[in-house]
Amino acid sequence: MTKKQQSIRNTLVIILLVFILFYLLPYLWLIGTSFKTRVDAFSIPPKLLFNPTTANYHEVFVEKHFLSNLGNSLLVTFLVTGISLIVGVPSAYAFSRFKIRGDKLFFFYLLGTRFTPVIVLALPLYFIMSNLKLLNTFAGIVIAHSAFNIAFVIWMMKGFFDTIPKEIDESARVDGCSWLTVFLQIGVPLSANGIAATAVFCAVNSWNEFLMALILTGRKTATLPVALPGLMTPQGTLWGQIAAVGAVITIPVLIFSFMVQKYMVQGLSSGAIK
């Protein structure tokens, strides 16, 4: 590579870095504000250097009891992820390994579930849950979130199972293992990374979800996103506290996602790239 090419390359990368920093600025600003006092947050020109404080976090999570919403969010996310994986992973394996009559139709149905707007299911589920006395309960929201996530798990996991060579399980079959053993002792361990990425994805879906939770949860079961708009009061918007909740909603998602980043991209693009 010539010197000129090298310098073009470096300039482009620097421009790109600046662009990405600028792109992320609104988000970084939000996180910064969560650690600012009220005076610092509203000062013009904006303060880049300030004395960080955790007052916002204390006010919203302890005094306003958002800790219980955080607990609700954790519980729902945990249950939804568990159920979706337990139900979805075997089905994904079957899609990858066996061809049976009607499985194409089922796969299309899964796709349909993925494409359906949340409101289309949320409205009838609201009536059904209220008839079953499941409105404002954890069971109601967990069931509803699972519907979307099971389809998602099957879709994503099929891609991961497809990458395991079929010869491996055929040889185990010849050795006399049942399909259940093959699935549990070969399929699952070999796609552990894929399962981890799918679990993170599932958890993020449920953790970030707003509309279904807004309709199906109540005061006692509200998740963090549902409780968040409550900080925009008629007396004024509590920006510092909103920023604090925003940080608590997003930072765990980022940490977990970066842990499985490589497999997440692979899973996202399965269905688009072979």
Added chain:
Amino acid sequence: MSLQVGYRQRTALLFHLPAMIILTAITMVPLIYNIRISFFGFTLTQSGSRDVFVGLDNYVRLFTDHEYWNSMWVTARFVVCSTLLQLVLGTVLALIIHYYGGRLHRILTSGIMIPMLVAPLVVGLMFSFTLNPQFGLYSFLVDVFHLGLSKTPLSSGGTALAVLILTDVWEWTPFMMLMTLAALRSVPMEPYEAAILDGAGRILIFRKITIPFIRPVVSVSIILRAIEAFKVFDKPFILTGGGPGNSTEVIDMFTYREAFVNYNFSYAAALCVVLFILLLCAGILYWRLVIRRQEDD
């Protein structure tokens, strides 16, 4: 042999069964229920209206409801603009990172991934924070650089929709970029080597080899993004509330308002049925384009 086949079939069915049962119970049953109530006159304001059969009245009403058509028009503009912008920006970023990223490849991708992981509701709040006329970063920048831009873009219809589109572009350009980048990396080397041996120029190689290779992935990503954009709710809900007027009221928000603000349950159910049919068409398009193609390979 036939025993063997039977065993495979039974195993497969057993593996599918839990998912099939649960999904049917929580998606099929609500959908059918939805279709049923869409033929009734169920509203909260009239007692006993739950059992009044009105036939196709709700569907007829929908076709003459200018608020419905307004929300469809808003949604259409939102979907087209945000998908196109994501396509252009995402592809350009992917190309730069692919060809010039070098060792910074990983850190650049990680950084760019952040927006799509932020909860859509928080994205909306973040923008309303940034655009706050009193202390927001946006109005500060407008002042400092003397930009001739409105300091309150959310107070007029056209610019409010533009802001809404930008929030979606901010959040999902990373997805477009990741998809395109993955496609670029999966292009095999052989055709390039052959083309270079034949003395083809870089632009010709890009047009004749790179573009045909990444086109299928990019087109699938466009469909996925368009469908997701069609379902947007959280960001307009928190950022504009559909306003000013109903200039940013997308179809999901309109349906939500009919159901849970005006309590016209049956009318909202009819809206849901129409929405479902529209998305089903999109699903069939996706199926033909993606799944068929994979099977042909």
